[in-house]
Amino acid sequence: MTIRETIETTALIDNHAHPVEPLSETDVRERFAQWFTEGDLEYRDARHTFNYQAALGVLAERFDVDAGPGDDAFERELLESRATVDRHEYTRDCIASTNTEVILADDGFPDTSPAEFREYTDADVYPLLRLESLAESLIDDHAEFGAFEDALVDRMASALEGEYVALKTIVAYRRGLNVGTVDRADARAAFADVRSGWDGRLEHPRLLDYVIHRACEVAADYDAPIQFHAGFGDPDAHPRYVDPTHLVECIEAHPETSVVVLHGAYPYVGQAGYVTATYPNVYLDLSLAIPFAQHGSERVVSTAMELAPTTKLLYGSDGFSVPELYVLAARRFRDALASTLEGAVADGIVTESYAETVAENVLRENALGLYDL
Template identity: 30%
Template sequence: MEPLPLVDQHCHGVLREGPDEAAAFEALLTESDAPPAPGTRHFDTQLGFAVRRWCAPVLGLEPHCAPDDYLGRRRQLGAREATRRLLRAARIGTFLVDTGLPGDLTDPGELAAAGGGTAREIVRVERLAERAAAAAPGAAAFLAHLAEAIAAAAKTAAGFKTVAAYRYGLDLDPAPPSAAELRDAAARWLDSRRTDRLTDPVLLRHLMWSAARTGLPLQVHTGFGDPDLRLHRADPLLLTDFIRAVRPTGCRVVLLHCYPFHRNAGYLAAAYPHVYADVGLSLGHTGARAEAVLAEMLELTPFGKLLFSTDAYGLPELYLVGAQNFRQAVARLCARFTGEGSWSRSDADRVAALIAAGNARRLYGPGN
């Protein structure tokens, strides 16, 4: 039986070279910036076990081989060959790539070529603003450059993304800022000379509204992430008033990751026609428990509003783990629901295909 076709609706580039050192590799298996507990390593997690389960055979090793054997084989093959094998094994047809992260990462074209698929860009709005600020002599020029950058990006991008949850929190004023508020905030930010990192809540609101008005989907980071985040301020329910306010623009809001607020995200997707929820990052990191997390998302999320993604970053292993955890979780749930008579087999197959690719193709349009 052919693997379920996938559209990865939120992901990132992978490292072009390395990482060769065990510590550098394992740092990409965790959202923490701290070392593992004494006597353990970052492989001792659901994600770490899933890498050894799904990725080792693709590199010519036995499932669950020792971590050092896995890393040794990876070095022997080299980063490019390991990347090619792992991405091809994931069988992802389309990659929607957030290009906003720094580092020597593959661009969308390189990622697609290595994976044997196609790719489109998701533009991170905070990076657009930071680049516009670096080239602007003052607040008026900055706002004009920013408007031009968003309009230009909208011509080719599949969608936009915001990391306001990291930069301030999702408990933002939901209304678009006034012209006076915007001018004052821009001047404050530029005068502060901290133009490498945008954290001003007025400017973050402006970016979200500017992206929404283009008509493209707006991806919003919600739920867990690295320690730069304050998790209680990343609950998607904090976006409720923004979701209501932005509805007349026609913008579709995609709630990324969501865990441990995935039931909250399911409620929002059920309550508002322009809200979608995403399983990325959640299923990769929950590993052997991915089925339980997916089942909880399916409690309330309309089946036409849930989207597959990996949120893979840095390591090609994260693409394969995300894809395989999803495929296994959805297959097991469909078998359980059909076995007990709750779903028909034809409905189960249709829902699995919607989450895997169909919903993303409808949401992001041609080319997906």
């Protein structure tokens, strides 16, 4: 079997994704492109990303429409067909076409829960506990810091004792990845500040930092990873503070905690590979960067492999809301991984047999071991 054949036939473990959500027919006809860009773009611009154009290609295959992306009439016809699909059947078919065996799904976005997600995919779905959503719900329910902290730890522990396989944080988008050390007195004062003007969204740096450090401790106790969004993503993220090198102090403070840097930290892929190669407890997920980078996908994989051990690289789709993202991610990732490994063999860096082992590790085996699936 060739490297490419191995890659094409290996069942995927998607270590980072979100459930698919119901979309109205109007959403599909008028706003569909917005699910294929992470920027706060005008719709006329969102339609002209390569990622969206590739999504139209997926729709053309699904609905057997003859025309080329870039044609407005072609797009309207595709969206008319997409607007009336049965969400459950369509999602199941899309994900089945990717040969994905397991999906780790964030319980914090969208409103569809991982449990509901199981109803429209044949893949096994395991939930990830989003820390900011948890903390916000507990701030609503607890007026005193001590009660809040106890409930936070109890909820994380009970989740990891149950079906949850990891914790997850979007602190990068709330205050950046430069998570600092906060003592309990500072955290108590920060909690009081938050409660006094509580608006439902946790952004206070000191309280966020304290939550993250407590989460790292709980994750270590249960030998569970904690995922950190890094690089591009939500439009409220500051482009400089999502560089994973900002996370080093937190990583060093918790050497027993497995840290997963998400999104390939795009565009900081080289920095993410460096951090992954430096710290034994750090792993690198390449979701969202692939497929959003589209024709840059091979560069993302190749850059990650410059330094990072291939035993610490993870496949992920970061598919969210629409199932086409799962399809795009699987296609682009498989192709980029195959091209990168074929190039390494041609250059005499690795053997073909070793490259096949790398492929299986990145696509599934690394995640199976890390998350104890």
